[in-house]
Amino acid sequence: MALALTDDERMIRDSAEGFFAEHAPVSELRRLRDSKDPTGFDRELWAKMAELGFAGVAIPQAHGGAGLGMVAAGLIQEAIGRNLSLSPFFSTGILAATLVSRGGSDEQKAALLPKMAAAQMIVALAADEKPRHTPAHIATRAEPSGNGFRLSGVKPFVLDGQVADRLIVAARTSGSEREESGITLFLVDPKAKGVTVEPRSMVDCRNVARVTLEGVELDGADVLGTVGEGLALLEAALDAGRACLAAEMLGIADRAFALTLAYLKTREQFGRPIGSFQALQHRAAHLFCEIELAKSVTLKALRALDEADARAPVFASLAKAKVGEVAKLATNESIQMHGGIGMTDDADIGFYMKRARAAAETFGDFAFHGDRIARLMRY
Structure with missing residues (x-):
């Protein structure tokens, strides 16, 4: 296929560029920075993105999204970069949407995806643990506990973790820290006992969080995908x-x-x-x-x-x-x-x-x- 946009894709690009230029230009970034806004973005903007179908662009139509795929998501993200617009689109609309759509059970998809597409739920990925990106280097442990697991570890870099309604946590259910097998993904409520979320600010004025997990109790329904095959x-x-x-x-x-x-x-x-x-x-x-x-x-x-x-x-x-x-x-x-x-x-x-x-x-x-x-x- 030629490396050129289709007519429909050009319409998405033009719509996204016009929207972010009007509603979330660099001046809005300055305002959020200078006011030290703890949320890190405008929730009204996020709701408007849902109304236009942007929030659910990568979520299947069967679950309330637009189902337009990654090219459409990339065009929206490009417009975000052009205007330095702040929103949870990347963490929720791309990363979490992909994880839940691909790995979630029918119950998990029904519970999460429609709310994510409607901008009613923010879901953040808690994976990296080291200063440099190494996806398989996971030390966070998920030990068997009753009918579920007990989760313990630290995730120092969680995009939008400070405002997340759910976390998707990569933890090790078997093997050593650097092994590719033995990694499992879990859905975690950040308000659950044993979860501590500490906001951090990056050089580009965006907020992240350090998430500490100390004996967080989970059951089998909290597993996203297959145990030990999460990588x-x-x-x-x-x-x-x-x-x-x-x-x-x-x-x-x-x-x-x-x-x-x-x-x-x-x-x-x-x-x-x-x-x-x-x-x-x-x-x-x-x-x-x-x-x-x-x-x-x-x-x-x-x-x-x-x-x-x-x-x-x-x-x-x-x-x-x-x-x-x-x-x-x-x-x-x-x-x-x-x-x-x-x-x-x-x-x-x-x-x-x-x-x-x-x-x-x-x-x-x-x-x-x-x-x-x-x-x-x-x-």
């Missing part, structure tokens, strides 16, 4: 997240480039616009080419996920690695070509640089995904 389900959700993070970073790079072009056309030096200087034109042309490559690899990854292509994990890692580097280049060049004003809080470009750095590290940086591609391709 494959977790990786499927992470690949969806990686491809959509690539889409978000594409939006960041594209918007940073647009801001820079506008600045080059208006900022004058020596009596002429600085955009007329050949050295800056060459740098801008190089960046344009890199962004076009990023668009292609991102769309390929999203399409591969929708088509259940066996190579989808490779494309997801390729997109995450490539677009992370492009977003870094775009924001670095934008700061450089803005000059001193780009280093101040008055200019929006600094917000894009911070978000690009955080997104590039989330769920694996360039080095992680380069190594993963080599392993997947059996090098």
